[in-house]
Amino acid sequence: MKLTIDILRQKDSASAPYRQKIEYDALPDDTVATLLHQLNAEENLKDVEGNPVGQIHWQCSCLQKKCGACAMRINGVPALACDTKLNTCKRGQLVLEPLKKFPTVRDLIVDRSLMMDNLIAIHNWLEQAAHHTGKAAELCYDASRCLQCGCCLEVCPNFMPGGDFYGAAAFVPAARILSQLEKDHPQALADCYQKNIYSGCGKSLSCHHICPAGIDVEQKLSNANAAAVWKRFFK
Ligand code: SF4
Ligand code: SF4
Ligand code: FES
Secondary structure, X not given: OEEEEEEEEOOOOOXXXXXXXXXXXXXXXXXXXXXXXXXXXXXXXXXXXXXXXXXXXXXXOOOOOOOOOOEEEEOOEEEEHHHOEHHHOHHHEEEEEOOOOOOEEEOOXXXXXXXXXXXXXXXXXXXXXXXXXXXXXXXXXXHOOOOOOOHHHHHOOOOOOOOOOOOHHHHHHHHHHHHHOOXXXXXXXXXXXXXXXXXXXXXXXXXXXXXXXXXXXXXXHHHHHHHHHXXXXXX
């Protein structure tokens, strides 16, 4: 298939972004990740204006939908490059852009350390032995599949970088800890949950529909809300 690939590029975090268009013959069953590998392996690749195309910088690791590193905006929608086939492109157009809610490092690479900072800020860790019941084990297993890819934050109308609301990338891992310690969850996590998650979430659930890991995000939100907020009212 003939593709017109439009990439939003940026030399480094301080430079201005620019667009580069490339025409390329690709296989429809290939993924965006395969295409990026192929483009970078081409010698003397030129854009539509005849300018040389330098290495396109992007991140990947597993190429199996397991690490979240390759998240980017693909035709305007946040998704994993290793999980998006070229046959989903309409009219042969493929627009690749970095995630917009994180600072761009170079081309399609963004700095997502904010997500880890937020997990640290809400004290999202275990400090005692956890006891699984059958139901909690299932929920924890699903929550532990979070890739920290950031796609949920990209579509969340309430998440702004540096703001007080931390979004699904925080409440999904928090649901895991809160469910593991259902009877005696850490006070610091419950307090931060109320401030940084519960009070800022508009329940629009765009995060549920976009999650590339297919996590039942809505279930994690309602379980974490129940453990960190509602049970406290009825204690
Ligand atoms: S909840 Fe889903 S979309 Fe959000 S960071 Fe985790 S895996 Fe990515
Ligand atoms: S439910 Fe809506 S407001 Fe809450 S985290 Fe998901 S997208 Fe954001
Ligand atoms: S490279 Fe790991 S999820 Fe795509």
